[in-house]
Amino acid sequence: MSESPDLQAQRAFQQQLTDAGLLVRSGVAGVYARNGVFESIVDGLTRMIGVEGAWQQAEVLRFPPVFARKHYERLDHLANFPNLLGSVHGFEGGDAQHRAMLDDMVAHGDWARHLSPSETMLAPAACYPLYPGAQGVLPEGGRTVDLESFVYRHEPSDDPARMQAFRMREFVRMGTAEQARQHRDDWIERIKGMLESLLLPVEAVVANDPFFGRGGKVMKASQREQDLKYELVVPICSEEHPTAVASCNCHLDHFGARFDIRTVHGDVAHTACVGFGLERITLALLRIHGLSPASWPLAVRKALRLD
């Protein structure tokens, strides 16, 4: 297996990042604080992406990190990616149960059995909270939405590019089949150009989502056959296994049918999303141009307004 040299490289990069103070460990694998330098790069990226997408005149929507459990349950995430979910549980008891919970914490640590599922889940992608609320007839010309939020994926890892909580910027298109596919295809080239202007060695490759379990194999193959998902990949800790820093996805009429989203002509809407992993692009820049943005190439500094 080629896992081992990759893992070594990931741990070495993680150590460099924490030594430099760019990331601060939190006691949980894949959960870090970011320092001001790291954040200035993220700020530069989000500004640059906004400029790149300005021609779309997209609706800006910012969702918090949690969204409705009842919407989650209709999104197929539980079938496809159960291992990655984050379910928010809370305490609904009174004084007596509170005392019992505190006693359990002291006695054996298993206090969480007193909790029950709340009305929310952590959002696994910036666009998941959007579709359930988009039910109904789209305006003439469809909708283009600009999203950014913290998303959660339960996959503890020492790879600094595989965080449990990270920010995802997205542009979502909802409209006809042609509008959706056009959006996806256009953005593959735009993102490639954008990342090349940051002097990153980027490639666009056909990809699949990490569908769960034995049944997942069929889903992966089908997604690839249908040419639905492209990833923009950059080598961060491995030349052989470059990291996806952005992805461009056609959902066909999956969300349209599920949430009854329709075009003005009455057809089931198609949707597509393009997503930027803000931490991953930042890590790619730090890996390739060095840990000190002050000494990055001038073109990169200018593009990100790092001054």
Next chain:
Amino acid sequence: MSESPDLQAQRAFQQQLTDAGLLVRSGVAGVYARNGVFESIVDGLTRMIGVEGAWQQAEVLRFPPVFARKHYERLDHLANFPNLLGSVHGFEGGDAQHRAMLDDMVAHGDWARHLSPSETMLAPAACYPLYPGAQGVLPEGGRTVDLESFVYRHEPSDDPARMQAFRMREFVRMGTAEQARQHRDDWIERIKGMLESLLLPVEAVVANDPFFGRGGKVMKASQREQDLKYELVVPICSEEHPTAVASCNCHLDHFGARFDIRTVHGDVAHTACVGFGLERITLALLRIHGLSPASWPLAVRKALRLD
């Protein structure tokens, strides 16, 4: 009870905000998407707060919305505010349990019983993830830290100023008892001045945290007697019950002792935090200056660079 007119005013304001598209309902009370206009105000505020606090030359740290469960368990939040917590649960099973979980979802909806507590909790305040990592000896002069993150409190409400997920900016001081109290006291006046420059009718009042249950009454009284917490309040939906939009808190040596944080002289460190509720200040501005920032007083627009 005076609850009823307040609740009416809160629901009316909520309706105005959603009609104007500033907030978008999500199917869960207290969870909203924000639109671009709302976000431009938040951006203006966070820039303004950064300028106001620049003299401190604070370390910038940005934590994600989740933090270590093992740290949460040492923070007394479970004793004091169990009703507000958010515990992140995940799925650790294989194919067979996955099928059972999906069957349960279809049959009766109770699929979450297949989940177990993960390594993380949702952060209830921006500064909670900081203290556990601050263990050890502080530098000469102590530390001042600039934080901002999404925080979570499980209190579903129709009051738009009582969200379940919202952003909190904080400046935390760790050092001697005098340094901590000075930080807290200075910021009461600074925040008052800042909010007055935004033409908000603000008052500083002694306050207490919403400690849980019967035992909580004693805690509330003790916190007030010791003069530990001040809130900056602005009337949003009620003149009689104004809303806290910022708070300034002395923790004495609570976190210092709990997490073994020490001054260079070997004393247990004292800590203090000042926090800005970014959504609440935004809502106060929208309530008092109107729902259209384009027609706000020029001084306010300039201070927030809304142009």
